[in-house]
Amino acid sequence: MLKRTLIDLLTQAAAEAQRTGKLPSITLPKIVIERPQNTEHGDYASSLPLKLARVTRLNPLTIANDLVSFIAPNPKVGQVVATAPGFINFTLKSDWLARQVEVILKADETHDNTKLETAGRVQIEFVSVNPTGPLHVGHGRGAILGSTLANVFAAAGYRVEKEYYINDAGNQIDAFYRSLYTRYQQYLGEVAEMPEDGYLGDYMVDLVREIMAGNDDRFRHLPKPEIASGLGKLGLEKIIGQIKADLELLGVSFDVWFSEQSLHEGGQYQEALSRLQQGGYLSEKEGATWFVSTALGEDKDNVVIRSDGSPTYFATDIAYHYDKFLKRKFDTVINIWGADHLGHVSRMKAAVAAMGIDPEQFKVITSQMVTLRRGGELVRVSKRSGDIITLRELVEEVGADACRFFFLSRTADSQMDFDLELAKKQSADNPVYYVQYAYARITSILRLARERGINYENGDVSLLTTEPELTLIRKMLLLPEIVELIANTLEPHHLTYYAQDLATVFHRFYKQCRVVSSNKALSKARLKLVEAAKTVLSRTLHLMGMTAPEKM
RNA sequence: GCGCCUAUAGCUCAGCGGACAGAGCAUCGGUCUUCGGAACCGAGGGUCGUGGGUUCGAAUCCCUCUAGGCGCGCCA
Known part of the structure; x- marks a missing residue:
């Protein structure tokens, strides 16, 4: 790395300056090499003299000149000049630059694989949408962020795993089962009302039709609860299949599809909770079990086990991260969540800390909302209402490449408008x-x-x-x-x-x-x-x- | 009410505490036309939301205020 070389050169020059008394023997500040935006200032620059001037009370330009005089010759570096008010500018040697063409050709596509010292095993978990309906546009943003980060980490020398967490347990799945059962009854011509918290989209109707296609009597002789669960499981499978296919369209794939249910079956849920228990982070209150996050600076505690004995989403997510860090032992865990999970971030960080994990290892990116526009009209995206623009529709309309580029070109933490009309009309530009x-x-x-x-x-x-x-x-x-x-x-x-x-x-x-x-x-x-x-x-x-x- | 995010050119957005604040689109003007014109070159256009503070130096860090978004459940 060029920056590394320049930092070394400056470090040596500073040491030499101190040895000869040109510079007082103080501990050097961290040397930062930047790329000047003005090309007249060379390829790289450092403001080290300005920083040194502060502590030494010497003239920054004098320091710059002194340092330059001590910089050792290097095959990569040509001109090194001190400029006002106290920068040192480096210009790379032309013949060295030209030779890099050979280096790039020789190394082929791997030439830029940097081996960072910190590189280790990193897990990126993203999308992880409840398998209760099709992916929408906002999910696409997370998918593209995650898969691109995974590519970058791999290029930087990390061992990366991409993971999708399947929420196949809990209330929303229950609502999904009940909604599907209602649509099934309606399919059979019975009068049935969709549940209050149901999934109203037309895709649920299609789903029943698809499941029943050519196999009309498969549930006929079963008792009701079995129909509901049989139907539900088939529906889940189909939706997960659709999610996979949709992501594939965008060029997004996963190494691991991790089941929430497996955390209960595999014991991680129990282990994680007893770990918190041992740390004194759990307490009983109002018939429920709470994670005492206030002990870690949170503004409130959170329920992990409801008064009816069932675990909250938070509890299983604690178990999930217990599994990531303490079972599978990833060095770094990155989660990409939608902005609607913002409230979950700080308590999850607290839980990770409570399990004795270095919070530095746990990183959460929250990607802000994507609002869709068709012409001037705003389209509110909600999975429960019937009115949704799916990710698939977007990709088919705009194309995967344009989609990826568009989503990537904005920072994750700013919300964005996606105007479908504009995206189509301007496709040539x-x-x-x-x-x-x-x-x-x-x-x-x-x-x-x-x-x-x-x-x-x-x-x-x-x-x-x-x-x-x-x-x-x-x-x-x-x-x-x-x-x-x-x-x-x-x-x-x-x-x-x-x-x-x-x-x-x-x-x-x-x-x-x-x-x-x-x-x-x-x-x-x-x-x-x-x-x-x-x-x-x-x-x-x-x-x-x-x-x-x-x-x- | 509290917490997080956002506010930079007409529009969409970059900008790691540093040197005259950048790009694309749009507008206006130009180039060349044997390797792909879906190109290249140039111009205009900015109180970096407001007001303070820290610093040799602030779009960047801290505080105030304004506007928008998201979150604040024994939902996920």
Whole structure:
């Protein structure tokens, strides 16, 4: 990593400055290397002198000049200059940059796999929607966030598992069973009223029809409760199947489908609760059992076992996280929840802490609401009302690539409007096409070279010296930093901005530098560069879960 | 009422305590046209919601207020 190199150089320079008395012997502040937004300030910069000036009361520019004089020569680093008010700017060497083309080609798609020291086993749990109805648009946001983060973590050297938690127990499932049974009665022509808390969507009617298709008498001779549960189980299976299929459309898959029910059957529920009990975190009150989260700074306690003896959702979720951390021993657990679960975040963190787990290992991303608009009209998305826009409808209308890019390009913690009309109408102007077009252009150039029988294996990359060429290389070298940034901040939206930047510098290079020309040596060198760009752009698109089209 | 999130160009949004606040779309003007014009170049457009504070330095950190969203159940 370049930043690492520069930090080392600065650390050594500072030590040398202290040894020679130019700098007082104080403990150095954390050295931060940033990328200046103005390219005139070089490739990297540090404001270390400004920070040192504060503690040493010396002139920052003087410190900067002194440090620069102590910076050891390095094959990667060219110019190092001190500038007012107290920055040190680094510029990378052009010949080193050019050589990176070979490095990228040699390493292929894995070139940016950074091995972070902290890398370990990480679990990302996302979507985890109750299997009581189809996925809607908001779920798509979580699905895309989660699957992209998983890609990024894998690229950063972590061992990642993607998991879907199936809520196959509890009240909502019960309501689902009762709703389905009612629809079944109606299907048979009986008069039956949907339950108060039922699922009213038409999909429930379709579901019954589907289950009964060609098998009308399968429940005929069974007693009522058995019909309800038999029907319910079949319905669940079908809906889970639909959820899987819908996610597949978006390019989202899971390694583990984890059953809530299994926490009760496998004993984790009991173990988790007795662990809390032993820690003194449970108390009896009003006939129920409470988790005393106020002891951990929460504003209120929460019920874990109702007065009728049944566990709350919170209780099973505690058991679930007990299983994640203490049974399966993940180093990091990331949950992606919708904004409607906000109230659950802090008490869950408290519960994790109560089980003796380092809260740093537990991260929750809450993705804010997505409101749908059709033209000017707002569409409220609710699963229980009949009026829903499903994720499937959205993907079929807009396309998976555009969908992914659109959702990814906003930070998770800001709410977003998704205007279906606009998404369709502007599809030609959608940045996704801009980025993919760059990729198609690249493959087209390489195709031409192949058709002309140009073998560029022996191309000499030291011929790559012009500004558009070096700018492209600089941008390509940024990807590992983006991957690291996202792994640390859990903010995958940076990828979309990077993809557009990369496409832009490629288009600019293309415009200014003829690749296949009469200058054979230069052609070969540039073909190598184009091939490297293809690798990096393809990598970027795949991290986002998008396709890299050869033609469009 | 309490907690969390959001407020930056006409629109949609980036912006890690640092150097004149950026991009896409839209608007206006230009380029070239043998490798894909779904391209490239340029211009205009901003009291970074308001008011304070910390700092050498704030869109970024702290507090006030305003507006919008979400949450505050023995629902999940």
